[in-house]
Amino acid sequence: MVCPICSWSPDTSDYVLLYETRYWRVVLAPNQCLVGRCVLHLKRHCGDVADTTPDELLEWLTVVKIIESALRTAFGATLFNWSCYMNHSYRENPSDPHIHWWAVPRYNHQVEIDDWVFEDxxxxxxxxxxxxxxxxxxxxxxxxxxxRQAIGYIDFREER
Ligand SMILES: [Zn+2]
Known part of the structure; x- marks a missing residue:
């Protein structure tokens, strides 16, 4: 079975690449019920948070800070719900999970983009x-x- 998270990479029109570092990649989630909802996934195929390395964890913290800051700048996010479930992988036997964190911004106000209004x-x-x-x-x-603008991230692939 092909790992769906490995196959997200590097970028699709649904899972738009927002940012990446040495160990992590951040993509926009297709479901924008909470605007800016995105997924932070480890670049290597690893299924248990306990198996992440200290370097990966330190960099995870850096990415969390960058994403929270960007979502505050872009949409005025009030707080963030971070979660790591991997439940769907275990519907298969054998399971083949891949670490990914859901970054879910929460809002005490509406966010308008063009004529779309996002609420919480x-x-x-x-x-x-x-x-x-x-x-x-x-x-x-x-x-x-x-x-991306709030992060200051430039995807150099677009300039080729
Ligand atoms: Zn994978």
């Missing part, structure tokens, strides 16, 4: 995992661009 109806509580908003491609890419 469960603010102050866990978000609804079944609430799905797939923004039009143009809006999805605007969201990605705002985050």
């Amino acid at each position: 109806p469960q603010f102050g509580n866990p978000y609804d995992h079944y609430r799905w908003i797939k923004a039009p491609t143009e809006i999805h890419h605007q969201i990605a661009e705002k985050i």
Whole structure:
């Protein structure tokens, strides 16, 4: 079975590449029910957080700081829900998980992008995992661009 996270790489129109470091890559999630929702995944195939190296963990912290700062700058995120589940991998036997962290910004206010209004109806509580908003491609890419600009990330591949 091909690992779906390894096959995300390096970039697709749904999982838009936002930022990468030596060990980690950040992509925009297709579901933008909470605007700026993204996924931070380890570049190597590793299935258990306990098996990450000290170097990878230190760099993870750096990336967390960068993403939180960018989402505050881009959309005024109020707080962040970070989670690492990997539940879906275990629907298969044998399982083949790959470490990925969900970076989910939470908002005490609406965010408007063009004529789209993003809300956080469960603010102050866990978000609804079944609430799905797939923004039009143009809006999805605007969201990605705002985050990239806030990070100051330049994807050099686009300039080739
Ligand atoms: Zn993988």
